[in-house]
Amino acid sequence: MAIYTPLSASDREIRLLLLDAGSDDDVLRCNLDVALSYAWGSRSDRVDIELNGEPFSITRNLHAALKRLRYRDKTRTLWVDAVCIDQADNNEKAVQVALMSDIYSRTARCLIWLGEEPDVPVPTVSPDQAQKVNDLILETDKFLAGLMEQFEQGGGEMAGFADTLRQSMQGAHKDIGPDDFRITRTRPCSWYGDGRDIATLDAAATDPGSVQDSIFHAFALFRMLAQDRHLDQIPYLQQEETEGGSSIGTYNTNARRAAHWLASRDWWSRVWTVQECILPRESTVVYGPVETPWRCLLDGILNFLRHRDSCCATVSGVHDMLNFHVETLPELRAIRQLRDAGVPISLTHLLRKFRQRDASNHRDKVYALLPLVTEWYGGGPLAPSYSKSVVQVYTETMVSMIRASRSLDILYRPPEANVDKRLPGLPTWVLDLSHPLAAGGTLDRFEYQLPLYNASAGTPAQIEVLDNGKILALEGLRIDRIKRASTFQAYLHSVHQDSWKDTLKWWAAVAEEELDASADGRLDAFWRTICGDTVATTSPHSDTAALTLRRAASSYDQSDFNKWCAVNDLPELVSGLSTLSPPEGDDGPNLGGAISHVIRATTQQRRFIISQGNRMGLVPNIAVKEFPEPDEIFVFPGGKAPIILRSVGVKEIPGRGASTCYTLLGECYLHGVMNGEGMQGFESEKQTVYIV
Template structure:
């Protein structure tokens, strides 16, 4: 059989047309349709072309490529086209469920992967392809590890949640009511009784499948960047696992019931092993994916704002293990879903642009549109192969560290406003690798302490507290008018370790305040002193009642940073790589300060990372310094 040549199915225009795969499973002695047995048989196919503006009716397939080696094949109009084994398995299952031919869009087949120019134009059509598909089939893989039971549970609970009207409460107006119902069985609402009956019924079934939920989350599909847009764009999207099919919307509703059930389970089952497994199951990637889908669907219906590219990058690459085959797809794989893609003017290019140029252009475009907080994710060392990135441009590698400032995507009232009411102001430069940006110079770092880590022992906590106390004393000796009074200066000892942000489970993060956080700080110091001295053991009741644990948790945002004092006496936390002589700055439009290091020519700097500067988090800099330009390489 000859090898397939895409010249036999040329697109009239890669910018306006797509190929579609007409698929069927040839009969064979072992082919058995609509059974629980794995399908077998030869895949017999042909390719058609269709304009994307008014396409033929087709379904889109979302799957994982698996190994890059194309060791399987299909019969494509009498010619052999090699494909990956994972795709071959997916197509066999899909074909086995059809009574007749099915038209599919499958990226590995419908795009000539060896043609970079075609691929660049076809990737630009992803939004249209998945939005116009009559259905998207999300192939999770063959049945395994009790996945059939989980799919049945999702279907059953999702249907019952729909029957009781749960979807009506997933609105901005009613979501708070739903939270009240989750917390109490006595809320006077039509949903309360059926809601808790469903949670009670589903709870033991979910508990029985916790390991299955964990196992499913480890399947490769959940860790691909492309799947985010693939699951989000088509209104009719279904999960396919083995022979089981469940609408994605049912899974989303069932996931809410699962969360409510686990809250009860954790209270009634205090065992460590159960709690550990339950927490692992609740950390699955399915929740954020379904949330992103809902946001996109609301945007498509004119009911919401959707996700900007920055939001998507942060969701997928900060504290998250999202993988790509080609590094540039960290950006390109999200353009079809980003509502600001057109404004950012990022065009997929698999031919002429190198990855560093793509990432630099994307970072500059987002910063220009006001996303200064993107700088917090330019972290070091850069990924292998991307060392040539400018210091201010993120490489968006998996598992980037979070910012200490939890920036809610659509917060109406931010907690920190270091630059006051100013807006981002980018200064054009002749070199894309140089970021020109307006802002304010706070001061030069005079002295730094040791790098601190949240995982360190109590002695490290005490050392940090002592260093900050010493810095406060030195600041008082300088007697610069950077605080309204000496009492406020002394508050730096308990504000700095938590970045002036404190976790309150009742209302989320709040600004650190007296006496709540100050008392928690002193209790944390006391507990650490006891632990280091080893003078007596702490009782479980003493630890349970102590607010020190919450204070320690609030300190976690400063992991990897070190304390500093500036020449004028400002105190804070700075990047672990910062040294004396580096400068603390506040960029226009930024909520938090950053640290730069002078290099070469005047006003030229390298970027080091984010910082906290006590007394400079509410726009005070506007009254004390003049705005200026910085050039960052």
Template sequence: MRIRNIFRHVRAAQNLHFLLGNYQYDPLPSANYIRLLELVPSSDKVVHCSLKPFELHRAPPFQSLSYTWGNPLTSLSKSSSATSRTRRSHINGCISTTTHRDAKSPPPGRDLEDSERTRRHPVICDGQIIKVTANLRDALRMLATSITSKIEVATPKYFWIDALCVNQENIAERNSQVAKMAEIFKASESVIVWLGKEDEFTTDAITTVERISRIPEEDWPLIPYTSFYQRRTCKQYSRLDLTFHNWLGFIVFINRPWFLRAWVVQEIALAKSANVVCGTKAFPWEKLSKTLGFIKTTKWYHHLHTEKLKHISSIQKHPGVYKRVLQAKLDVGVGPVYLDATRVKMTASGRLSVQERNRKPPLRLLLETHRFSKSTDPRDKVYAFLGLADKRMAPFRTHPEALAPNYNLSVQTVYTDAARALLTSYGNLSLLSHVQDPSQTQIPHLPSWVPDYSVDLDPYPLRYRGPGFWKASGGLKWDINVFTMANGFLDVQGYQLSFIDQASVLTTETDDASASWASIVKLALSLEQPYPSLREDNKSPSRVEVLWRTLTTNTYNKQCPAPSSTGTLFIDYILNLQIRHRLTPWSSADEFQPHHSPLSESIYPEWSTLLCLEPLNSPYSFSVYKERLSTVVESMFSGAYSPIGLAQLQHEFDQCGGKKRRLFRTQHNYLGTGPRSLREGDEVWVLDGASVPFILRRSPTGNYKLIGEAYVHGVMHGELLGMGLPRRQITIE
């Protein structure tokens, strides 16, 4: 009787281990075996289950659970700084160079926030206690009680759940089981995606998914980009009858941590079928897939930002439960879109041949595409994609034993081994473009040429800007030295173009709206004429042309080289900057205050000086600018002028210059844009086997540190090879 009463009280339930003892795992019979969990019906709140070993290929039908180890709800914190500090401490706690991992750490790919210190919820397994986190407890209760009728969770009665089916304290077993996770999820009858309990936003989110998924795919291209805000003008959209509150609910929903976990890419991509469960709500993955496909096709992800939606008058007047959401900076990022795209690629059938259907993505593509994903253990940013990668392609084709999961290795070793395998198997230096800005690196003692996969890559490499196919090295091959790479040194060959003489100020480094542009204009003014390289018509480009082509990396809307019409847009952009900067003292205050002093002339961009230096026949001359100014003013008065066409140009600038990359001028009169951390004195190199130049910094040892890739106007297509510069071999450490 006393035991029965204990089971009925939560406080006593938390002390069950004193009565029943902690669960003791029996070793698996062989490496071919897995454990499956069988849920046992029970009338009390404590989950009862049993773990049974089965040979994987002879196992009974089972389902796999995909979930997050920690808090499953979207964080609505106003600032990401605290999150960043927490994330850094978590990463630093996982990078020990010792030969073993803390046995109490959470399973691979799970959230550290809810690790061992919050694994306080008891599960009775074969008469013994296993403690789990709150989210896993909720998932187990969902499975045990079959609270959703849309998923037959009772049949099959077996489940594979990493936290319970793998002995997390046994490093050797964890290495072995992680290596076969892809096989496990492929063998599952289905995958249950547990997103956690419902919140006050879930109903709006599900409404959005249900209505969007009903739109036929052939109608997606017919829905205008602007109809998101003007629903009455689009007959196709009127069928949706979605409110902005519905969309806000979806934004919160899609920002749940599950969508950013590294391991879920494999778990969802390999699933024969998948069902999403959020509290008592459930729906097949295909509905979410169609919703994401719709958002991608219509490009409505541009609109789905809380920073944009909070300015809509109806939302401002009646925010409802979204008041805190509107204060958080949330959007529909690339994470869920790429996650679904990988699954679509893996499950494509009708349109592909048998050979194409059996082709998995290369490891390199997976690492690049899902760089944004998160994992508690930084090593999982590599290990989570091994089972999904095509073993017939690089690096496994030449390194068949490369990169097997081994949690005895340090993070530095895992990342360096991955970089070395990719560099040598591909035989070029394109991987260097995926090295983050040095200011973003988190893993200590990592060679500067090795990507830190534990952090996001922002901005993405220049080659993603469009089909430019730059060949700065002119097709020269890189001579590989595998022996020095094993010691953390990368031997490269190439040409030193010049030293950085001046660098611009980033928009994030100043509170003055015009200071960044002022520094950029000064760089352009410092350019000597003629410019070292010629245009396609063999004429020297003017300062303004060099400036806008550099600021856009000579790419506009995926066109490379950028069309000359982009220069006309740039003149309009300058005009709008002039108006905005001049009006700042008057418009920045809540009320009209004429006593504001004008911007300092030392800060204000010298656009007029730059334009006056243009040749008389230049399309960017001061006279052309004045004519355009008159036209714009007249259009403004008539209500016919709209600067919406500049939005794309602003996007190009954000990606290439002033915000995410820093503009620079070299001692030899070249203008370029490169990583945020570049500084005066850094060297610009064109390396053999690389399509773009790189910024290198000499270290006290005489070797170099990699700072990042660069666009240098006039040397992106092998022009440097005709300059007679000496070819040198250097070492990057």
């Protein structure tokens, strides 16, 4: 153990604790005050501090944290990874990274540093961000104009769809104009999460005009939510009467905008911060001169969700508030709850859930999550190694997880938007974690829907890896090819009601044109396809809304689907009514919102297809009918769902000779084969498939 003194400026010093592999619990308990969790910041934006009498370079963000966190009356001891781990020594990093879970688990407290308050007012949306949004709008307009031109040239129903789409898109967006709202310096404040906050909250309520101190009001908002108040009793969530009619008051809007700005700090987007806010027994959020318990933010958002989806659902505008917090905080708390309850957590689950986060070193997209894994399927945990290339790390991680779990689950993921920007040399079957990828609303499809399928009839995965990790070889059975793929996929999730309605109608028309089945049978298969043959449960089994929980669909659910169609004026989709009893364990009929949620989650980033075997399905939006021949659908042992592959021609396989090779497009839903039906005749008809 070595102790460093990094600052010689005013106030008392901070000591940084360097731990070696032999450090024990006593060292941590006696010497470690807190561990620091922060976003590293730009490598080019650095400043020197004094470390053991010598200059040492750190980021400005860390420098601001060390200055702010010093005690005035005594020495403080911290553990900070950027200084306490030699970042230039790959061997030391590998050893020290393995210790981080112990450090954060045993520390008395973790400080979550969101950043220093600005010296001068800053806009909530930077000029670069505004320009990117405007560029995206222009690109979207150009794409839609070209697409609608193609529709119009097609005549008939295609032209009618184009006209409907054009009308629904009118006024959909406006150019981003000037915004004079700024984030300014705020008052020092400690939020305790208990009765000591009452006086401060009273002061906030009596000072609504203090919009220049919007950060203070943002923290007051979270504290009021943590008190479990009804949403219409929280002034920050209410509409205010202003001259000229009812509108959201500046005071309320600015508090919420400041809350969003806090949640857009770099700390929230870094992958290392996941374990740093889950493992510690106690954490405190620090922003400049403000401190609040981490549990205050968690409790506040969970209370907000519960009220929003039940007693306070009718509060005006409530479903458009605090969206980033709703998406981020509950998932962090959920992982903590799973660990505390002893529920196994796989690396596959964590990679999928936190893939949207980033890291300065791309290897850390895997290594930062290892301390949270509790399910290694009987094998040993992966060991960090910074001497390996990023491609090696990602490939070996995939192979290790498939072989240990004997499952292909890790192959199932949302399609990558920028396929051309994949790491050079990375096979298509390997996750490219180097580019942060938001799930785009599809995450619960992989977490809650996929486990209900059993396309491989429970047979375990067996794989070979050839050509130094470039080729995945596995035995599979081709069960179908795409015959017709819908042109439309993006509009199902448009904010414009008519666009996604017309998409569903078009999909139903495609099914009617292509299939000879009876109307009742076709419509039954259609509604089950667009729901993924699953429905959302209505029983709340968690702190948040229950819509993400799933069970297999039954004939009973047809009536709920039909009611949803009636409400949304979609008679073309109505299937036969059912009078069956609800499935055991379900509390009652699904609400229209539950049906809508399942359809949207199931079809997100999907195309509707008819296969050559006359099956309905939903495939990744990059799948097509011809390229130059139809994409193919396979089932493989260890796979819960069929997989879409695209032939890339005959290639030489080292040690195997010439054979057709494929690229991986993703998993799919193919009606009628999701429960092992496609595995019939597997042993006699299987083939070795090579994925590159």
